[in-house]
Amino acid sequence: MPALAHHAFSAEYDAEKPVKLTGAVTKVEWENPHAWFYIDVKDSAGKVENWGFEMGSPNLLTRAGWGRNTLKVGEVVSVEASRAKSGANIANAKVVTLVSTGQKLFTGSSQGQATR
Amino acid sequence: MRSIVYCTALILVLGSNASAQWARTPDNTLPRTPDGKPNLAAKTPQARDGKPDLSGVWQSDINPTALPPGVQTVESITGFGAPRYFVDVTADFKPNEVPFQPAAGAQFAQRMQNQGKDDPAAHCQPTGVPAITNLPIPFKIVQTPGVVIVLYEDSSVFRQIFLDARKPVEDAQPRWMGYSTGKWEGDTLVVDSVGFTEKSWLDRLGHTHSNAMHVTERFRRRDLGHLEIEVTIEDPKTYTRPIKYTQKATLLPEEDLLEYFCTENEKDIEHYR
Numbered sequence: 142m143p144a145l146a147h148h149a150f151s152a153e154y155d156a157e158k159p160v161k162l163t164g165a166v167t168k169v170e171w172e173n174p175h176a177w178f179y180i181d182v183k184d185s186a187g188k189v190e191n192w193g194f195e196m197g198s199p200n201l202l203t204r205a206g207w208g209r210n211t212l213k214v215g216e217v218v219s220v221e222a223s224r225a226k227s228g229a230n231i232a233n234a235k236v237v238t239l240v241s242t243g244q245k246l247f248t249g250s251s252q253g254q255a256t257r
Numbered sequence: 258m259r260s261i262v263y264c265t266a267l268i269l270v271l272g273s274n275a276s277a278q279w280a281r282t283p284d285n286t287l288p289r290t291p292d293g294k295p296n297l298a299a300k301t302p303q304a305r306d307g308k309p310d311l312s313g314v315w316q317s318d319i320n321p322t323a324l325p326p327g328v329q330t331v332e333s334i335t336g337f338g339a340p341r342y343f344v345d346v347t348a349d350f351k352p353n354e355v356p357f358q359p360a361a362g363a364q365f366a367q368r369m370q371n372q373g374k375d376d377p378a379a380h381c382q383p384t385g386v387p388a389i390t391n392l393p394i395p396f397k398i399v400q401t402p403g404v405v406i407v408l409y410e411d412s413s414v415f416r417q418i419f420l421d422a423r424k425p426v427e428d429a430q431p432r433w434m435g436y437s438t439g440k441w442e443g444d445t446l447v448v449d450s451v452g453f454t455e456k457s458w459l460d461r462l463g464h465t466h467s468n469a470m471h472v473t474e475r476f477r478r479r480d481l482g483h484l485e486i487e488v489t490i491e492d493p494k495t496y497t498r499p500i501k502y503t504q505k506a507t508l509l510p511e512e513d514l515l516e517y518f519c520t521e522n523e524k525d526i527e528h529y530r
């Protein structure tokens with residue numbers, strides 16, 4: 142089921158700037174119009190930066206079987222995403238993988254459609 | 258090549274672990290197939306007054322969209338689809354054959370140039386009639402003999418379609434939903450809507466309309482699970498001939514609407530470039 146088409150994606154994110162980042166979840170915001178989660182990412186020098194990732198709407202995710210407690214603070218995830226054009230540490234998440242199990246929580250593939 | 262990407266969706270896959278399903282409320286009145294699933298091909302339900310009953314939670318069908326050259330949607334990146342007319346209400350026209358009046362064509366081009374950042378929906382304003390029915394977001398029809406109520410999950414807004422033979426209000430305050438009156442023609446509910454604000458867009462690409470727009474929607478519930486809405490947009494100030502399309506929707510049995518307030522945690526507007 143698609144999410145809220147509430148914003149102008151290309152005015153905000155650059156699909157030509159994919160990022161893949163790994164870190165522990167620090168916060169989950171399960172609110173409309175889009176769910177967000179945040180992770181702490183450590184760079185090669187050991188410096189930690191917090192990144193925010195936008196997802197679909199909680200309503201979409203709920204209907205697809207995801208709950209507000211599915212992704213827990215402290216869990217380590219690997220995220221594939223499109224980075225914001227502003228250069229800020231935010232991105233639009235495409236695929237979220239639980240590092241501990243390899244389970245993919247998000248994908249845009251059509252197999253995720255909950256359409257009945 | 259410039260690309261316009263509209264964020265519509267991120268889709269979730271739980272792999273083999275699908276235990277955390279959205280809790281649905283069982284409906285023992287639904288006809289079922291031998292495997293126990295709701296039988297969407299069962300006959301069209303009847304209201305007490307003998308009319309077809311359009312009531313139910315509906316979702317417009319996801320289907321491929323032919324996009325203008327240079328335009329991407331987020332679906333092309335994520336592999337997900339969207340309702341065709343949600344993205345482009347003129348999707349059935351050949352390229353360069355959309356019957357724009359000159360000023361409307363220029364305004365549309367400007368909206369494309371701006372990558373959709375002026376889309377009212379991108380600023381948490383409502384999506385108007387008729388576009389709101391094309392969204393990839395459920396809506397609920399509640400039918401009574403005198404009025405049909407449509408509850409749209411998007412923006413948690415409602416719409417009233419009056420069936421009591423009233424006339425549209427003269428010089429009505431322009432509205433996002435317009436002013437809708439309807440009547441039955443056989444098994445089809447024919448809805449006329451006028452009184453629109455010019456602020457609303459007809460689709461995500463940004464097709465325009467004037468406040469003189471007249472929308473005709475012909476709702477026909479083909480069977481239990483399938484609704485067809487034949488839409489005609491007449492707006493001579495904007496288009497030299499009518500825009501027509503048929504939006505199909507499928508019943509979401511045992512599903513309820515959820516709350517949706519766009520301003521709850523909006524974070525995108527400040528990042529538009």
